[in-house]
Amino acid sequence: MDVLLVNLALALVLGGIGWWGRGNADRLVSESLPSADRGRKVRALRRGGGFCYLLALAFVISGLVALT
Secondary structure, three states: HHHHHHHHHHHHHHHHHHHHHHHHHHHHHHOOOOHHHHHHHHHHHHHHHHHHHHHHHHHHHHHHHHHH
């Protein structure tokens, strides 16, 4: 049960970081960059947020598997 709680806590943290990063990617990248570079960095931040979502899902699944 402890493993499940730890994994769910990690999933919540990673999911929150992913949600925050994907939602604020436009504001996190400097507007002084050229548009091509800025767009590339925004896309990279959004990909990173999506990866955090995938890691959160992996922690949830591993916590559920640990119950069995």
